[in-house]
Amino acid sequence: MREFAWIGLALLFSVVTYCTIGGVYAETPHAADSLEVPNPTTGFQTSYTNRGPIFILSDSDFSSYGFPGTGDKNSPYRIEGYSITDSNFELIVIENTEAYFVIQDNYLNSITSSLDAIYMRNVKNGRVYNNILVSNRHGIFIDTGCQSMNVTSNLVWDSSQSGIRINSSSDVRVYHNDMHLNTYNGIWANSSTNLDIWNNTVYDDELGIWLRNCNGSQILDNTLYGNDNALWISHNSNSNNILFNRIFDPDDVSPNTCGIHLSHNAHDNSILNNTVSNSTEHGFYVEATSGNNTIKWNTFIGNNLGGTSQAFDAASVEVLYNYWSDWTTPDDDFDQIVDIPYSLEGPVMNDDPFPLTKPANPPEFHYLTPVTILHPNGGESIPDSVTIQWTSCYDSRNHAVNYSIYFTHNSGADWEKIVGNLTTNQFEWDTTAELKTTHYLIRVVAECSEGLTVSDESDGEFSLIAHTLSDPTITSPTTSGPFDTSLMIGWNDAVDSWDYTVRYSIQYSSDGGSSWTDLTSGLTGSSYQWDISEVENGEDYVVKLIASADGGLTSEAISVTFSIQHGTTPGGGDGDMTLVFVGVGAGAVAVVVVLVLAIRMRGAVET
Structure with a gap:
């Protein structure tokens, strides 16, 4: 019976295949031939015979x-x-x-x-x-x-x-054991070779599995959680295979501190197809002395939250075709590889050049990848509306995922729902009716059809700004005239706080502003040439500039009082030019020649 059990295990792992970017990879663990593996126990004995050592x-x-x-x-x-x-x-x-x-x-x-x-x-x-x-x-x-x-x-x-x-031993198999609450290590192997450590559950220890100066061994299909270092490969541990391990807390209660740690001249190790999730620090950490290791086809989910990367590399190890939950877009060519490499922390500035958009081997546990708010994410000044954007979530069981959006205007003290049951990753939020403060945050909650949720909030506060329109400033006319045939009206623009288009209309008054007559409207420039050749003479003219923005806001400015007098020599006012030439002749006799050159602009043209 035990012989058949071992054959079954061998067959099971020999047919394990998984997707790669160049074909199909198959990994068959080695095994010592001198012992058969019994079936895993279904329970422990309940009665014993007492005896001494x-x-x-x-x-x-x-x-x-x-x-x-x-x-x-x-x-x-x-x-x-x-x-x-x-x-x-x-x-x-x-x-x-x-x-x-x-x-x-x-x-x-x-x-x-x-x-x-x-x-x-x-x-x-x-x-x-x-x-x-x-x-x-x-x-x-x-x-x-x-x-x-x-x-x-x-x-x-x-x-x-x-x-x-x-x-200092060899050909040792450690299968199907449960180890927890041990002060230092769940499994500690030192100076040993050809070990098979398979399908163990190790949790709430300082170190989950530690290989120290071990070679040619396989760490396969173990579950590790609640450990400081879930899996530590150190001190000249070379040519080991670390395969298909689950380094996560299934209940999200007791996460590992670090997922996989390589240090002290650990070389030529293959770290393939592992799932490392929710470590409080890095999913894997490689020290400078441990080069020439391969980290490939692994799934990293939600490790080192708050850091810049889920992994740290100080040795330039080979990192390829891994799935990183915080780096799943863009994929514009739809080849299931993110178009931008995934950067690792560490002095060598290594990266994964081919990050996968989905795990090569989806984990057996149900999870949603984190949702990340892209905009607004802190520091923005929002006018009448804003496009809220976030990353899409991946559900490991392909459940439908919906998104709900919430906001707070008081730094998180109170939250209000904006919208729910969205299936896209953006939403246009109309903020015109919302309170204008500088303490807004957005929260996006993703929920699958079975109730699993993840959420994210804006990294910093942003502002909703009030809709205002500043007053324009009239720059011409600035003198009282008189003006004869043409008058240039100029101004500095009014500013709309929401960047709406501002249009201008002009009125004039001949009685100092008691009554007004429309002159023109719909202007978008900053000047207007007014033909006053047919306007009656008068001493109490003023012009009014009215700025109008979308949303109904208006502001205005009124010019200085000026006069219009036709057929007279202007008094140096806007629109005419006077040139005076003075000459001095012999005998100190002064001859003054005054040449008045009137430049008359016929017709009114906007500039």
Whole structure:
């Protein structure tokens, strides 16, 4: 039965394929051939036989204790069904053996968390299966010289150091275990090779899985959350495959601090097809000494919120074809690759040149990618309307997504709904009736058809400005005249606070402003040439300039009082030019010649 289970696992992973930009990639994990993998447990034993600690220092000791089995592959010695609690000794110690054995269905508690529950050294062909290990120093410690070991379906928690520790060993499989609330590490492997760490759940530890000076190993299909570093590869750990791991909190209660961390000369590692979500810091972090690693086809969702990037690279690693939830547009050529590279934090200024618009391997959990407000996002002065814009959300289960928009005019103290059930990523908001303040924020809430929501608010406050129209200023006429045949009327423009078009009309009065006559309207320039040749003479003329803007606003200006006198020499007023030439002759006799040149403009023309 166990043989068939392993074959099933091998077949399952050998057919895993996923989309790439150049074809189809298939990854088949390697496996040691000396041990079969049993089916994952469906539950733990509920009754045990009490006994004291067990010390096996050679193959013959198994028989001396009277454990059932013969020690060969088909009939391993069985240490099973015991409850061992002791604060003075390690609970099960096995050293220097090659006989096949299994430690299964036991309850092990060292009470003070100062001793190991299971300690093995220089051991081959051992299996640790379906045990409960509580309040120990290490739940399971596989120490120097161990080979062909299998640790499967154990529950390990409240260890003062590590749930499972592997040191200076090889060909060790760690499958389907649950490790949590261990003070330092869920799984710590040091100076070991050819490890298979598959399908474990590790949470609420300082480090989830730590490879230190380990080579040729596979970290596959694990779930890690609530850890400071979910997955740390360090200290000359080279040529390892980190595949299909889920580094996120499914309930969004206890996120990881950092997703994947490479440091201290970790080289040639392949980090492929992992999902890293909601880490409070970076989704992956690569220190300067750890180059030549490949980070490809991963899904990064909502990590390092508030930072400039979900990833940090100080070593120029190869970063290609990853999905970044905060970088999904534009894709103008519809090739499912964002047209602009995704920038990483770090001194080498690396980027992902081919960020994907959707995950290469959609995560099995349901999520919405974050929504981000694009405009208004702080600092804007909004007139009568504004186009609110935001990024579209991706639903991992392809549910329909609707958007609702809210605003506050008092820095978030109160929120009002503008509109709901939108399916586009922009909306034209008419603000003419809203209170004019400088403390506005926008909130966009995205919700899928099953009620999952994400939201975003403007990064800073923006203003709604009142609609005003300043007064124009008349620049001509500025003297009292008299004027004869033509008068230039000029002005400085009125300013509309909402940038509406301003048009001008002109009236004149011959009685100092008591009554008015329309002269012209619909002007958009800043001057008008008035033909006054047919206007009656008078001493009390004024002109009124009226500015009008869309929305009904008007403002005006009135000129100085001036006179119109036909057939007389003007008094230096606007519209005529006088040239005076003075000559001095011999004998100090002055001859004054006055030449009056009147430039008469016939007809009124706007300039």
